[in-house]
Amino acid sequence: MPNMPHELLRVAVEVVRAAADLVRDLREQGVSGVATKSTSTDVVTAADKSTERYVRDVLRERRPGDTVLGEESGESTGTGRVRWILDPIDGTVNYLYGLPQYAVSLAAELDGQVVAGVVRNAANGEEWTAVRGAGAYRAGRRLHGSAATELGQTLVATGFGYAAQRRAHQAQVVARLLPLVRDIRRLGSAALDLCFAAEGRVDAFFEKGLNLWDHAAGGLIATEAGLLVTGLAGAPPGPELLLAAPRGIHGALHDVLVAFDAAGGP
Numbered sequence: 001m002p003n004m005p006h007e008l009l010r011v012a013v014e015v016v017r018a019a020a021d022l023v024r025d026l027r028e029q030g031v032s033g034v035a036t037k038s039t040s041t042d043v044v045t046a047a048d049k050s051t052e053r054y055v056r057d058v059l060r061e062r063r064p065g066d067t068v069l070g071e072e073s074g075e076s077t078g079t080g081r082v083r084w085i086l087d088p089i090d091g092t093v094n095y096l097y098g099l100p101q102y103a104v105s106l107a108a109e110l111d112g113q114v115v116a117g118v119v120r121n122a123a124n125g126e127e128w129t130a131v132r133g134a135g136a137y138r139a140g141r142r143l144h145g146s147a148a149t150e151l152g153q154t155l156v157a158t159g160f161g162y163a164a165q166r167r168a169h170q171a172q173v174v175a176r177l178l179p180l181v182r183d184i185r186r187l188g189s190a191a192l193d194l195c196f197a198a199e200g201r202v203d204a205f206f207e208k209g210l211n212l213w214d215h216a217a218g219g220l221i222a223t224e225a226g227l228l229v230t231g232l233a234g235a236p237p238g239p240e241l242l243l244a245a246p247r248g249i250h251g252a253l254h255d256v257l258v259a260f261d262a263a264g265g266p
């Protein structure tokens with residue numbers, strides 16, 4: 001079915017818009033059900049769980065047979081060619097504090113390849129979409145990333161894991177990188193970081209330790225905006241490291257991240 005990726009995007013956008021409205025409404029009622037996950041700083045709220053439940057219910061009804069992988073409740077068993085990858089709230093710490101930088105992220109895989117993705121900032125309604133081979137868009141405008149070519153002029157977004165030892169290593173990498181670039185941004189949502197890089201609001205983004213739901217949709221959006229989305233030293237993007245950068249800066253940033261062992265440490 002040639003239009004399958006576009007049809008999957010249509011479903012994804014519809015579901016994510018309703019889910020983002022739910023996230024916003026729940027935030028207005030006050031944050032509840034706060035618990036911790038992997039460490040004492042890794043939080044989950046009632047809104048993460050109920051938003052995931054909502055998206056799963058709608059997808060089950062709209063597309064029975066599809067598999068769903070979600071951050072809060074793992075993977076369901078499907079029978080078809082499609083797997084949905086969901087982060088109900090990416091940027092949960094921002095959500096907790098009321099910083100307007102948290103998003104619903106939903107990607108659709110067809111036969112194991114991400115072909116459609118949408119990320120919507122639930123706090124302000126900004127929405128990024130992409131279909132593989134058909135470009136990345138926000139508000140009807142096609143995205144092309146930044147034209148950066150000099151490391152010293154590059155605004156680099158990054159993020160940190162929740163475990164103290166990993167953070168200590170990530171802090172060392174940032175300490176060495178900071179004198180070489182324009183500046184560093186830590187905005188608190190990897191999905192939005194990738195969309196910002198796709199749009200050129202930052203020049204590039206990298207992070208160690210991301211999960212698939214953090215980057216499946218945003219990674220496609222960055223790729224479709226023309227960025228290279230890779231790991232280090234020929235590795236694919238993944239938990240070891242994800243680097244998203246325009247062609248003009250990818251090589252230089254990649255090489256310093258290798259030199260600083262950004263994919264290393266705990």
Ligand code: IPD
Pocket residue numbers: 087089090091092093158159160161162187188189190191207209210214
């Ligand atoms: C986190 C955010 C954050 C990144 C962390 C992620 P969550 O996702 O994307 O920016 O630095 O690695 O775990 O916990 O808010 O869904």
Ligand code: CA
Pocket residue numbers: 048071087088089090091092
């Ligand atoms: Ca999350």
